[in-house]
Amino acid sequence: MPETDWTDRHVARWRSHWVDIHFDDEVEAVVTRISRLQRFLKGTIQTAVAEVGIQDFEYATLHSLMIRDTPGTASPTDLAEDLGVSGAGMTGRLDGLEKAGWVQRNPSPDDRRRVVVEITRSGAEIWRKAMALRGAQEEELVAVLSDRERAQLSRLLKKLTLWTEAPREVQ
Amino acid sequence: MPETDWTDRHVARWRSHWVDIHFDDEVEAVVTRISRLQRFLKGTIQTAVAEVGIQDFEYATLHSLMIRDTPGTASPTDLAEDLGVSGAGMTGRLDGLEKAGWVQRNPSPDDRRRVVVEITRSGAEIWRKAMALRGAQEEELVAVLSDRERAQLSRLLKKLTLWTEAPREVQ
DNA sequence: CGACATTACTTCGCTGGCGAAGTATTCGTC
DNA sequence: GACGAATACTTCGCCAGCGAAGTAATGTCG
Numbered sequence A, B: 001m002p003e004t005d006w007t008d009r010h011v012a013r014w015r016s017h018w019v020d021i022h023f024d025d026e027v028e029a030v031v032t033r034i035s036r037l038q039r040f041l042k043g044t045i046q047t048a049v050a051e052v053g054i055q056d057f058e059y060a061t062l063h064s065l066m067i068r069d070t071p072g073t074a075s076p077t078d079l080a081e082d083l084g085v086s087g088a089g090m091t092g093r094l095d096g097l098e099k100a101g102w103v104q105r106n107p108s109p110d111d112r113r114r115v116v117v118e119i120t121r122s123g124a125e126i127w128r129k130a131m132a133l134r135g136a137q138e139e140e141l142v143a144v145l146s147d148r149e150r151a152q153l154s155r156l157l158k159k160l161t162l163w164t165e166a167p168r169e170v171q
Numbered sequence C: 001c002g003a004c005a006t007t008a009c010t011t012c013g014c015t016g017g018c019g020a021a022g023t024a025t026t027c028g029t030c
Numbered sequence D: 001g002a003c004g005a006a007t008a009c010t011t012c013g014c015c016a017g018c019g020a021a022g023t024a025a026t027g028t029c030g
Helices: A006-017 A025-051 A056-066 A076-083 A087-100 A121-142 A147-165 B006-017 B025-051 B056-066 B076-083 B087-100 B121-142 B147-165
Strands: A103-107 A115-119 B103-107 B115-119
Touching: A006 A025, A006 B147, A025 A056, A025 A121, A025 B025, A025 B121, A025 B147, A056 A076, A056 A087, A056 A103, A056 A115, A056 A121, A076 A087, A076 A115, A087 A103, A115 A121, A121 B025, A121 B147, A147 B006, A147 B025, A147 B121, A147 B147, B006 B025, B025 B056, B025 B121, B056 B076, B056 B087, B056 B103, B056 B115, B056 B121, B076 B087, B076 B115, B087 B103, B115 B121
Parallel strands: none
Antiparallel strands: A103 A115, B103 B115
């Protein structure tokens, strides 16, 4: 008897209760598993950042600062867009990060409307620590797949992301 | 030249900037793509529920009520656990849903501490409408894969979810 | 050059959600 | 069967984030 995961049980339940609603098992399974994996990953980040004494949204902001083309520096607007938060929300985040000494806000020399956010030494340090913990947990997860499977999964996921990222026609 | 997605560019950027940090490209790619797909799916739900005039967390609560073994009825605690919100948060959500007439709170006959949440006719109706819109968009996404690829992806994802759901040893 | 639109942030009022404390009920056990 | 622990919610005070309005600087174009 093959092992079942939460999603298998979910789909079976659905099948028996909602026979009248149009519903593709395989689609629902893929979508549900992606959601559940993301929930798990969110949990790993949560424990990783808690360990170094930082909050998840603070880590996310530092992370976004570090993974860009100009590592460690960006405008509040860029960060807000990357992280999917509003401008107002980013102002609040930066207030907190600045008070904690993890970033610094400087006026832009070219454009006096602009602000340049820069990560500090201690900000980069705490980010690295959280990164390491988080990375280790992610590797543990993906380690259940062989190299071949990992590449296969990556390829299939990329087919989906390419579609989501493609500019959509406006009807 | 093969097409690149956001994740490819992210990994390449990482490679060039952070050569000193331990980092597995394939792991990062898988994890990042899952996150980005989830973000996309969250967006599709957002537009679907907006169309029927309901908020995402309201939809999620109704959904959780409907997909369980006893469709349409549950305790606040069950719902809170399923949805990953606190008890206090669930009280707030139910207050809103009840005021909108989509659920009803009744005292449990067996245990006077308990509350039985039940979906109303209009609650079930609005849930179905949102479901249909959401389902259509998800099918559109997964349709970029062939049947064979879809099954393959589902199988690989299941390998991961099984691991995440397995009871972990306490060290 | 000057008026109007646009851009880049910040402030403000409000809302969803959290953890802790509170209330009521039921369970366990001596 | 009485008393302390556990369970099931709700209330309370607080915080992150949102949209809208506000402020200041820069573009645009007649």
